[in-house]
Amino acid sequence: MPVKPRETSPTSRGVRVSAALAVVPLLRLAVVRHAVPVGSPWRAGCAGCAAPIGLDRPWPALSPVARCGRCGTRVGAPPGVVEAAVVAAVAAVILIGAPPLPTVALLWWLGWVVPATLVDLAVHRLPDRLTYPAAAGTWTLLGLAAVTGAGAAPWLRATAAGLVLALSFAATTLLLGRRGFGLGDAKLALGVGLLLGWYGWSALVVGMLLAFGFSALVSLALLAARRATWSTHLPFGPHLTLATLTTLLLLPH
Template identity: 55%
Template sequence: MSLTEHLPAPAGPARTGHGRLPRLLAAATVAPLIRWIVAADSVPGGTQRRTACDECGTSIGLAGPLRALSPLARCGTCRHRIGAPPATVELALLVSVGVLVVAARPVSETVAFAWWALCVLPLFFVDLAVHRLPDRLTYPAAFGTWGLLGLAALLGGTETAGGGTAWLRSLLAGLAVAFVFAASTVLLGRRGFGLGDAKLALSSAAVLGWFGWELVFFGLMVSFVAAALTSVALLLAGRVRWSGHLPFGPFLILGSLVTLALA
């Protein structure tokens, strides 16, 4: 049986592609904001958020030169690289918009998934850079996604993905996966998942749980396989050692996006 066979077919208008241009324009609008969040939070734990260029001290906020928040990702004064690599945030946003278009869900659900994507995209780049997932992003991702999916259940009833049943399953999926990740941290220490991964799972697993437990397991499988293949490739290339630590957050986000597109 297909993983998505149990799902109802989306309504006809959702597949027409109407509204893609506004989504693309919205993505272009929020890209500088995401770049600013990534630059500010890509610092070691316990330190203050970055507010200026590390080389020359020029502000990287909205009050500073906009070049730092553009796809060029360079300081407007000294040209030092700021935050995520050039064009990567913009590419990630385009991919996320494409996933939402391909998923073709009702508007209320799409809003919930868009909120989740906007919260986790900065986490993707921050975790890659400094191996941490700040609470200021993981908690809004979780509570915002739960709340918006609850609203989608109220507005769509049983025509969405099970109505209230889907929302309860979504909530339980997030809590269950987060509990497993947190337990591995307690039992295995550095060999297990981090607490940040557990907090990220609150929202990522909830998105998948909206469609069914099968997609929760499928999304986790995609995440684990992607992480394993990347680890092997980096080991063979000599980029990491067996004792090295690979952040799992980006793979959890990637696996959730892939599964959302299939759903």
């Protein structure tokens, strides 16, 4: 019999959202640094005045206005986008209501994947510096959940699912080249497989069906609006991220 999610008080939910918003400057900084074309060095300063990027002046907390504190040049994700993504991610985690350690694993994954997804939307790349820590920390935290009571079976299944999904995505790159998924998608898929595989192979299948379904809907909408052609390459990372959260929301915990 499925265990119902534990109810949380409005105060507890408010604390979680406030804590998440406290890390927004770090997430915005990650987007600013990594949202550069493939082959370019990571961004170290403002494109307008070369002011160094950091959490201190002239980038006071990398505020939601998304402008350099010295010259006013627009930088990073558009205003409010990171904040909205964080609030939506935390709301999803609260609604999922998983046990404590799997919840921590999901929060860890989202902490890296939210900026990675925004980078993918901006420049069509998923940096290793974001996808590798996301998967490694998720695997470790799920392993801790296994040791402290969940048992080895879900962790071993999650490990296998992550590897199978990542290798499947990487195989399309080797076989199809530019027509396949990028290696960044494969590295993101490693964490996706871990999170969904923890709950079963059926969760992984549902997640992939949703990801491809979301991708198809967006592609058709862009084609209808004449914002893309049949040969346009669209980032797949956002669909993977959204499909993962949607699948977890649909599962009993």
